Amino acid sequence: MKGSNIVLGMAAMSLLGSCAMMMAKPTTYTFKHNAVEADPSAMGTAAVVADGMGMSKTTLTLSGLTPGKAYIAHYHAFGPDSSTDPCASNGPVSVGFPNFTADATGSAKVMLSTDVSKIAGDLGAYINVHYASDPSVVPLCAPVKMAKG
Template identity: 85%
Template sequence: MMKASNVILGMAAMSMLGSCAMMMAKPTTYTFKHNAVAADPSAMGTAAVMADSAGMSKTTLTLSGLTPGKAYIAHYHAFGPDSSTNPCASNGPVTVGFPNFTADAAGSATVMLSADMTKIAGDMGAYINVHYASDPSVVPVCAAIKMTKG
């Protein structure tokens, strides 16, 4: 009797673990492109975006080629009035900001954001750009998250 209940408990546990694994989504990864500016000419990176079942999005930026020791800011932007086939050039409003960060001695940085999905859903999260904290007009890299409106 004890062996039968252990087998049943084991099967139930395996079933529950399998269900949890299916609920966990894989992140979608977007590649940052260098903008046509002289700032950080080797800057590159990725944005891994994942939604959870609670209506939150989790985004991890992994960047390299930044200026060592320099402070940066990053934001999600909605499509702007100049949108075309390049969301990064559309000058859209900020919808949610990442925590400020500083590149390490090798010029690398990883920054994470957890935000309500409504802040990036639809046309709200059309692109992510990384700015110099000291001069937000300098945008070394941008990642298009959505390519067209609607």
């Protein structure tokens, strides 16, 4: 009997923890179109939520992309060119999203679950969306953190 109470208690704690994660409100960041000719109607949001247990989930909801085109997206840390625009700082990749392809309407939704430490502090300063075929083409950027430190 005592053992089943312990198991029941552990199950209840697990259930409460998962409920807390589902009730956490995400912080939403808006992508801005970079000054490139690629995907001139591209736009979207990044919704970021931490579960309180060391993990973070980021959901990118994008539209205006080239239908059927493959893309990659990354969190970037602040780079050496940091000023008031993290998207212009040319920082290193801290963690990548799964590769994805825009659907027939030019929309895409991609999710990343990662350890918070990989995007904490200055490591998650911005999110770039790149062409998979040419990562130098960056139609979208979402500043997640505006200043170092």
